Amino acid sequence: MSRPQQVQLSHGGGGREMNEFIHEIFFRRFENPFLKAEDAATLTLNGQVAMTTDSFTVEPLFFAGGNIGSLAIAGTTNDLAMVAAQPKYLTCSFILEEGFAFSELEKIVDTMAQEIVPTGAVIVCGDTKVVPKGCADKVFINTTGVGEILLPNVSASQLQVGDVLLVSRDIGRHGACVLAARESLRLESEIESDCATLWPVVNQLLSSGITPHAMRDATRGGLAAVLNEWCQSSNVQMRLQEQAIPVDAAVKGVCELFGFEPYDLANEGTFIIAVPAEQATMTLDVLQRFQPQAAIIGEVVAGSPAKPVLCSPWGSKRYLDFPVGELLPRIC
Amino acid sequence: MSRPQQVQLSHGGGGREMNEFIHEIFFRRFENPFLKAEDAATLTLNGQVAMTTDSFTVEPLFFAGGNIGSLAIAGTTNDLAMVAAQPKYLTCSFILEEGFAFSELEKIVDTMAQEIVPTGAVIVCGDTKVVPKGCADKVFINTTGVGEILLPNVSASQLQVGDVLLVSRDIGRHGACVLAARESLRLESEIESDCATLWPVVNQLLSSGITPHAMRDATRGGLAAVLNEWCQSSNVQMRLQEQAIPVDAAVKGVCELFGFEPYDLANEGTFIIAVPAEQATMTLDVLQRFQPQAAIIGEVVAGSPAKPVLCSPWGSKRYLDFPVGELLPRIC
Incomplete structure (x- = not known):
């Protein structure tokens, strides 16, 4: 059966094509018990929680040592780690330009699925928007994460003379x-x-x-x-x-x-x-x-x-x- | 003192201009005890938690009854409300096109600051990226939210015959x-x-x-x-x-x-x-x-x-x- 080689506007339309697209591209790779076809994921979190967000617009998408996908996982989980929080749950949201190659998108999502493993976090929900050709440059990714703080008050304001x-x-x-x-x-x-x-x-x-x-x-x-x-x-x-x-x-x-x-x-x-x-x-x-x-x-x-x-x-x-x-x- | 009337690449560069820009545009409007100049916000959450994300790319940015800012607040807090979760904390991440008018951006951020009030949530952290002219269409906004679930198991899979x-x-x-x-x-x-x-x-x-x-x-x-x-x-x-x-x-x-x-x-x-x-x-x-x-x-x-x-x-x-x-x- 033939399938499109490029992202189409209908992949962001909210209808049957989008449904199939997100299952095929995202659900299959990010599979975990929290990721379901609901508007919001249900989680458990204990104690003090850290939350952070980042949108990624890197150009070129692929570079020596990584791509926008590894950046999206590292960037957000690192922001959690920096306040001594263990990364737990991530959301990911894609803005795709009409015509973006499936092969590149799949490479990026494969990378994300690999990169998230050592962080211990899982992707619990997502969002996909497709904009007409020329309205965005290939792909932008937002990842937002929450984690459990293991050590409180690690902060830019806590430096002491002698540190x-x-x-x-x-x-x-x-x-x-x-x-x-x-x-x-x-x-x-x-x-x-x-x-x-x-x-x-x-x-x-x-x-x-x-x-x-x-x-x-x-x-x-x-x-x-x-x-x-x-x-x-x-x-x-x-x-x-x-x-x-x-x-x-x-x-x-x-x-x-x-x-x-x-x-x-x-x-x-x-x-x-x-x-x-x-x-x-x-x-x-x-x-x-x-x-x-x-x-x-x-x-x-x-x-x-x-x-x-x-x-x-x-x-x-x-x-x-x-x-x-x-x-x-x-x-x- | 003159100040730029349009978003410039330096507003997303991570240097002094970005620092001033995010304080002037965002911190001033979204002010709350959680919003600090750290990479991640520190929060408390109790019990079962819902999490959801959405990126907004609406065109036109302003329409009868709202704009991309009201959409960004309503869309994400509504996804929480739909699983019977009380919205608590939101992140917001902006992708701005170089040259976007400050006046429009300020209108959007003002709207967000108003719209969030009845949701009971607060914006706890954010991110700003600026891409060169032509690489995005004016402004895209991601909002991601967490909330506390007041009634469990409200879900697409829970319909009963007779409902x-x-x-x-x-x-x-x-x-x-x-x-x-x-x-x-x-x-x-x-x-x-x-x-x-x-x-x-x-x-x-x-x-x-x-x-x-x-x-x-x-x-x-x-x-x-x-x-x-x-x-x-x-x-x-x-x-x-x-x-x-x-x-x-x-x-x-x-x-x-x-x-x-x-x-x-x-x-x-x-x-x-x-x-x-x-x-x-x-x-x-x-x-x-x-x-x-x-x-x-x-x-x-x-x-x-x-x-x-x-x-x-x-x-x-x-x-x-x-x-x-x-x-x-x-x-x-």
């Missing part, structure tokens, strides 16, 4: 990877996005008794945006050792070529963590089990203005500013 | 209204969308001791899609009195003009409810306090195939089929 700051791996990969893909750069070694779910490493940290004051994945705005927001929220300064911040040589190369700072580039599976000084070694140890490039990059200090300060190996200092301007549109 | 079916008001308004707006029809009387939050009436039904077996707002696919899904899920037939189903004369007129059936047209604040026969009168009474056109339209019967049957006043019968084909794209 040690660590980064979970080398920075700037996702931004550099998407930039290279768009510019069709031929690099000696392809830059892979860091796109990954962070729940396994966060789970390990919490199980090891680490009590982070703050965690944040350094997505849009990169390390620079996270550290500036933290300084503002907790009204503290930071002292960062520039040479301690891991950046891959290929990422540095792309930055030099396009005039970006690696600190401003987006990451999609890299986080900053602030812990009490006495937990710094153990935190580093756990982080390095997952990514050997994890590093201690600085500490929280008293001072004003409430901004991060970058210290160079030769003793000079400068403020690390909030990124300004267009940066990269459609990075996630 | 009475009621509709909460006249059908087809939203579809006819959007269609008329797109075709720039000049009608004698403007058709207003039924777009509205259903939580107040559902809350009243539940407080009155009504125990619905199923409720569903008849959105995309209209009454026809809901009744067909219910028949399939519960493996029952339905007998509907065609003349009992309320349809406004202007909606009938639009249907005749364009060859639509009012049963297939989308609604955005109209629901079908199946109750035990002994609760039918009280259910009608409560529904009519909110909308005088509410009506008993039929009953659940045994029989095969599992489809709704329309009975005309002169004794003829026909199956009410699942809507098929394109219907109206971008209706919600």
Whole structure:
């Protein structure tokens, strides 16, 4: 039996075609006891709950190390993990452009079904809209998630003077990877996005008794945006050792070529963590089990203005500013 | 001080401009104790929880009786109300096209802030993406909600033979209204969308001791899609009195003009409810306090195939089929 090779307007119309389409494309891949043909899913949640949402519009849809589907799963479950919440239930909502290839959509949904496994979460309900050709660019995905908070008050406002700051791996990969893909750069070694779910490493940290004051994945705005927001929220300064911040040589190369700072580039599976000084070694140890490039990059200090300060190996200092301007549109 | 009149790419970049933009446009209007500048909101939820998601792509953005903002609030909170869940927390995620007018965006967000009040819910977190001009059509909004289930097992699969079916008001308004707006029809009387939050009436039904077996707002696919899904899920037939189903004369007129059936047209604040026969009168009474056109339209019967049957006043019968084909794209 023939079936269409491209998304049609009727796949979002609410009639028989939509019904068949969502069963064929989504239900089959995301199957779990919560996912039913109802308007809302019925769940159980205990204690304090975290909730987060993200829409994904990345261009290109497929890049080295992932695609919009892995991004949609990692992005939302990471936001839960960053407040020490165990991801439990996700919704996913697709806006599809008429004419989008089934083969690409199926690849994306297959990826989502794989990527969600290590997060421990399940997709409990969804929504599909189809817009006429030219009204959207191929596919946009929203994922929204809820999780159970295992450790309360992990927050941008909880930094304490004396806290040690660590980064979970080398920075700037996702931004550099998407930039290279768009510019069709031929690099000696392809830059892979860091796109990954962070729940396994966060789970390990919490199980090891680490009590982070703050965690944040350094997505849009990169390390620079996270550290500036933290300084503002907790009204503290930071002292960062520039040479301690891991950046891959290929990422540095792309930055030099396009005039970006690696600190401003987006990451999609890299986080900053602030812990009490006495937990710094153990935190580093756990982080390095997952990514050997994890590093201690600085500490929280008293001072004003409430901004991060970058210290160079030769003793000079400068403020690390909030990124300004267009940066990269459609990075996630 | 001058400020931009249109959305710019930098408003989605993750840097300083985005930070200012989301505070100015969203935080100020949606203010509540849960909404903070964190990646995830921290909530408390008790007992069984319902979760639902919807992305809104309606065109035109503004129509008689509402706009994409009221739709985004009503659509998602209605999906919660339909499983007898009290709406509690909503996320909202915007995909904005570069160049979209601030004035229109502010109107939409103002509407959302008003419409959410009667639902009792609050917006706890959000996300903003900006895509280059031509990559999306003005604005798409995703809202995802969670609520506390007050009565378990209200579901498409719970219909019982003998249940009475009621509709909460006249059908087809939203579809006819959007269609008329797109075709720039000049009608004698403007058709207003039924777009509205259903939580107040559902809350009243539940407080009155009504125990619905199923409720569903008849959105995309209209009454026809809901009744067909219910028949399939519960493996029952339905007998509907065609003349009992309320349809406004202007909606009938639009249907005749364009060859639509009012049963297939989308609604955005109209629901079908199946109750035990002994609760039918009280259910009608409560529904009519909110909308005088509410009506008993039929009953659940045994029989095969599992489809709704329309009975005309002169004794003829026909199956009410699942809507098929394109219907109206971008209706919600």
